[in-house]
Amino acid sequence: MKRPILLLTISFCCGIIFASRLRMEWPLIYVLAVLSWGGAAFLRRKPVGHSVFIILLAFLLGALSLTSKRILPAGNIARIIPYRTSETYLIKGVVVRQPQRRGRGTAFMLQVEEIQGKSLNRSASGRIMVYSGGEVTLHYGERVILRGRLYRPWGRYLYSSGIRYVMSVKSGFDISRIGLKRGFCYRCFVMGLKDRLEGLIFRYLDGVPAGMLDAMILGQRPKVAGFINSLMRSSGTVHILVVSGFHVGLVVFIIAMFLRLLRVPRYWRFVISLPLLITYCLLTGASNPVVRATVMAVIFITAYLLKREPNICNSICLAALFILAFSPRQLFDVGFQLSFASVSSIVFLYPRLKRLLCPRPIKATPLAFVIDGCLVSVSAWLGTCGLIAYHFRIFSPVAVLANFLVVPLAALITLAGFSLLAAALLFPPAAPVFARANEVLIWLMVSINALLLRIPGACLRLPS
């Protein structure tokens, strides 16, 4: 079997689903997993017996990872604070995710260190999401004391990220900076760089295009205008506004081209690309699609460096295992599902559709490009339309055509955006020229979307 990891990943996912449906005690799963490991080690020279035990072990490890996440240490905020509380608390902690504007307020994630209430003054752990009224200027790694009220998060999104409480802070007056910084220094550097790049985008571009470019290059979606979000969601091209494998691929391409210009040997080009890719992953907030694409790219590059044949199916499965091992609840997250469904359907459906519709190779390059573009678009749409209809109650037949037209344009915008940033950093007088080019391309993309949505039946709203 060329794809052994596929079966192990499916088994791991089944273990997570099993543990989410049926609550089993952690020690029981652990003992079963240890016994399975013993069986696999004992039968390692017998292929069938060994495989059965390894698949069972993957299943039990999946169940174990989710059950472990449910066990909270004694100091976790969810175990200290009662379920219903209207008390005002003081919480000391470290900002672990860069604050983002949300409507009229600011949202950020805090790693809790201490908590103080009327009858409570203890060390604590766990993460909370903080919503503050007004604009708050905080940075990654800053230690702060907050004053506000705690409540349980709505919906499953925050819960799946391990957040059990949300703190509501009235304004910047209820935030006191202690001034000490703690955090991964490299990440602090990356966050500083991100702030600087974001500042450059907003300096050279107007509000709407700047928000879109910020989302496409740096993964900052909150600044995208509301009407652009709904327009692109309806046309099935909203994935363009999320940094994903497509963007990671472009970054690899840009790095490779740049190093090639400098006449760096092929082997070293790949070696240098690895840390730069990881930097880009951190720069964009290490969301699921970026982590997936980065892990896949790292596997491909490592396979080349180790002179082994990379298998795309194995690399997708390894990326899924990597994400789920750290955060098993992501399996139930719509972003995770869409990300893996789209890339898997492109990998599995595209070659089959091509064989079915074009049995003979096409010699004319422009025609081959058009057909390939359409087939990739159809494959991705087929893989994700069911999930989109289920989660968002939208069915967009126009998505195939929209993606076929918009994806190449988005590639151009991303390249132009990176050129703008490079120009703004190295030769600022040239930056306005790149900025105007970006604005024209973004305007064209928005216009195409708006035009396509005028086609009757382009986007159907399903009953909820």
Next chain:
Amino acid sequence: MLNLTQQECRAILFLTALALIGSGANFIIKMNSKTRPMPVLSFDIARINLNDADEEALMKVPGIGEKTAQRILDYRFREGGFGGIEELKKVKGISGYRYERLKDYFTVN
């Protein structure tokens, strides 16, 4: 079934053994974790000096709009300044409840 080579078998066994040991250690740490009492947190918010602040600074305080800010400025002008934070109660529109909500944001120098 999986058709793994001996080398791959060993690698998988090694990685899963590491995962099991790590998971076990993590469980023991979580079960034996304790919270400890901490010293009282001192919350020093950036207080606004009532005798210095302009209208814009006053309006940054949650619960103070343009009208109330103007009344505070009028009171300061009329009385020649605030003698203490309690004098805020004398400003029209700042009742006892509202004063309790606002007093932590101000200082008088």
